[in-house]
Amino acid sequence: xxxxxxxxxxxxxxxxxxxxxxxxxxxxxxxxxxxxxxxxxxxxxxxxxxxxxxxxxxxxxxxxxxxxxxxxxxxxxxxxxxxxxxxxxxxxxxxxxxxxxxxxxxxxxxxxxxxxxxxxxxxxxxxxxxxxxxxxxxxxxxxxxxxxxxxxxxxxxxxxxxxxxxxxxxxxxxxxxxxxxxxxxxxxxxxxxxxxxxxxxxxxxxxxxxxxxxxxxxxxxxxxxxxxxxxxxxxxxxxxx
Numbered sequence: 001x002x003x004x005x006x007x008x009x010x011x012x013x014x015x016x017x018x019x020x021x022x023x024x025x026x027x028x029x030x031x032x033x034x035x036x037x038x039x040x041x042x043x044x045x046x047x048x049x050x051x052x053x054x055x056x057x058x059x060x061x062x063x064x065x066x067x068x069x070x071x072x073x074x075x076x077x078x079x080x081x082x083x084x085x086x087x088x089x090x091x092x093x094x095x096x097x098x099x100x101x102x103x104x105x106x107x108x109x110x111x112x113x114x115x116x117x118x119x120x121x122x123x124x125x126x127x128x129x130x131x132x133x134x135x136x137x138x139x140x141x142x143x144x145x146x147x148x149x150x151x152x153x154x155x156x157x158x159x160x161x162x163x164x165x166x167x168x169x170x171x172x173x174x175x176x177x178x179x180x181x182x183x184x185x186x187x188x189x190x191x192x193x194x195x196x197x198x199x200x201x202x203x204x205x206x207x208x209x210x211x212x213x214x215x216x217x218x219x220x221x222x223x224x225x226x227x228x229x230x231x232x233x234x235x236x237x238x239x240x241x
Contacts, residue, residue: 002031003053004038009046009195011039018054024107025063026078032111033085040092046202047194048092049187050115051099052108055180058098058124061106062135082107082139089114090210093203095194099187100124100165100174110140113147113173116206119187120165121180126173127162146213147172198236205231 003014013035015022022028032050039045052058089096098104098115104126112118112126128137137144137157144153148171156163168174178186194202208227212220231237 002028002035004035006042006045009044010191011035011042011045011048013039013048013050014053015051015059016053018052018057020063021057021060021103022052022054022108023063024059024061024082024111026081028063029078029081029085029107033081033088036085036088036092039094040088046094046199047191048094048096049099049191050096050111051101055101057102057108058100058104058112059108060103061108061129079139082110083142086110086114086139086143093206094199095202095206097187097190099183101180101183103162105129105162106137107140110137110143113140114143117190118168118174119183119190120168120174120177121183122165122177123180124165124168124174124177125162126165126168127160128157129160129162131158131160144173198234198240200234200236201231204234 001016003012003016005012005014013032015024015028015032017023017028036048039048095117096115098112098118098120100112100118100120102121102124104112104120104124106127106129109126109128112120128140130137141153141157148156152171155161165174165177169177176186204227208224212223215223
């Protein structure tokens, strides 16, 4: 189950199955995709916070306890929801914040890493345990490859080891770590700081940041040149100047 709550420009998205460690089931991935689309097109929403219910787990990843899917095609289509979710998070013109309150594993790890800002409790752990059940973290590799150094990424995927929030910061996965008791206050502080900024600058800036990721220098400069001209014509930029 995925919950969606709005309050003062902030949308909070919660994976709400704490008794099952907030698994990334097909239904959950579909629900996350639906609410991300909703937030993207809701003009009242300016920041999206994603978290897991409870005190122990952000998301433990794939729903391995849910049994095998009826067919290869059904499984393929279910995983396609995760790919669509990652694309939608990139295309969303609002900053996304992961509130990592506990374990973030497998697809849950990928979800936390896919957010623009990742704030972790000092109790949080991260990892790609798929190898331990004869699988490989295929889908989340697309997100992690641009964040984590190559050898470090391969090490975590080959061994399936878990690591701390502090190491996640060192590897470029998490933005910051705070004491568990301070997690909500830190998230609120970041949300408030973003709400005070120009929505147009945040949207165009985020688009430009991800658009040039795989571009060469010349193509990136051309894209950024056009983007800056577009941004300079907005009311927010005129008022800022």
